[in-house]
Amino acid sequence: MKNNKFCEMIGIEYPIIQGAMAWIADSTLAAAVSNAGGLGIIATGNMPVDLVREEIRKAKELTDKPFGVNIMLLSPNAEEVARIVCEEKIKVVTTGAGSPGKYMEMWKSHNIKVIPVVASVALAKRMEKAGADAIIAEGCESGGHVGELTTMALVPQVVDAVNVPVIAAGGIGDKRGVAAAFMLGAVAIQVGTRFLAARECNIHENYKQKVLTAKDIDTVVTGRSTGHPVRVLRNKLTRKFQILEKGNAASEEFDKLGKGALTKAVKEGDLDNGSFMAGQIAGLISKEETCKEIIEEMFDLVNLLEKINKDIR
Numbered sequence: 001m002k003n004n005k006f007c008e009m010i011g012i013e014y015p016i017i018q019g020a021m022a023w024i025a026d027s028t029l030a031a032a033v034s035n036a037g038g039l040g041i042i043a044t045g046n047m048p049v050d051l052v053r054e055e056i057r058k059a060k061e062l063t064d065k066p067f068g069v070n071i072m073l074l075s076p077n078a079e080e081v082a083r084i085v086c087e088e089k090i091k092v093v094t095t096g097a098g099s100p101g102k103y104m105e106m107w108k109s110h111n112i113k114v115i116p117v118v119a120s121v122a123l124a125k126r127m128e129k130a131g132a133d134a135i136i137a138e139g140c141e142s143g144g145h146v147g148e149l150t151t152m153a154l155v156p157q158v159v160d161a162v163n164v165p166v167i168a169a170g171g172i173g174d175k176r177g178v179a180a181a182f183m184l185g186a187v188a189i190q191v192g193t194r195f196l197a198a199r200e201c202n203i204h205e206n207y208k209q210k211v212l213t214a215k216d217i218d219t220v221v222t223g224r225s226t227g228h229p230v231r232v233l234r235n236k237l238t239r240k241f242q243i244l245e246k247g248n249a250a251s252e253e254f255d256k257l258g259k260g261a262l263t264k265a266v267k268e269g270d271l272d273n274g275s276f277m278a279g280q281i282a283g284l285i286s287k288e289e290t291c292k293e294i295i296e297e298m299f300d301l302v303n304l305l306e307k308i309n310k311d312i313r
């Protein structure tokens with residue numbers, strides 16, 4: 001997209017980042033998004049470091065377009081992955097679930113564009129001061145680890161608080177969401193949940209079907225009381241979590257129940273015991289498509305913008 005600050009900064013065609021979904025966003029999905037003109041992201045989550053390097057190298061084979069790597073800061077491997085992205089000459093790093101302050105200097109000295117995900121104005125300001133090139137403002141409509149504010153409330157407040165470009169995330173699932181994000185002052189969007197239904201997304205068929213058949217109210221946030229709030233699709237596991245939370249159970253009990261639950265969902269399609277992370281917009285997503293089809297639909301904005309223009313005159 002000509003004249004788009006974010007596209008220019010990264011060297012991509014469409015101002016869209018694919019959300020970093022742990023155990024899901026692998027080299028196949030990231031390369032498919034990048035080949036379609038967006039910015040694909042390899043999510044490193046809690047991945048072992050050898051696998052991280054392998055996935056990065058696979059993505060380099062699959063695309064010659066820019067792609068990025070996400071570092072989940074709660075991971076015990078975060079420090080090592082932070083060094084690997086430098087060694088592998090990755091161009092863009094996004095971060096989640098914490099403050100990447102201590103790595104900023106190293107990344108900047110390797111000419112990496114650093115784009116932290118934030119859920120508050122305070123962290124956005126801190127990240128700008130520390131040298132972030134852009135900020136992803138993620139509302140609590142998102143799947144996975146979430147903050148408190150909605151996208152609608154968070155994005156314009158972050159836009160007003162920083163001078164770097166702001167990317168909106170959370171609850172964006174089609175071109176209407178894209179238009180709304182731009183109206184809030186974002187220059188780009190990050191999309192996770194819709195890419196769960198991408199043909200190139202290698203999740204278990206049960207996971208994909210759970211997203212495709214989800215209704216508007218089918219996600220819940222578990223773990224608010226333990227300090228690890230995570231939005232997932234309801235199932236037997238979320239009901240067990242809710243019972244533990246009501247009973248103020250010890251954090252070890254949560255850990256026991258949650259251990260391996262994401263891989264149970266992604267790899268085994270275990271409908272009862274898996275943690276099926278997805279955003280509130282899952283209810284809108286009803287068909288499997290290629291990444292190229294998804295991105296082209298989301299930026300087919302001309303008719304929509306004309307209609308908005310007419311409606312407000």
Ligand code: TUI
Pocket residue numbers: 022045072074095096097098099117118119123138143144145146147228230277
């Ligand atoms: O990171 C995410 N979403 C995620 S990470 C993830 S893996 C995981 N699995 C199990 C339990 C926990 C995580 C699944 N989904 N989104 C980005 C995001 N970051 N949203 C909110 C934040 C955030 C929250 C607090 C960023 C910083 C922060 O505090 C930083 C500080 O030190 O002030």
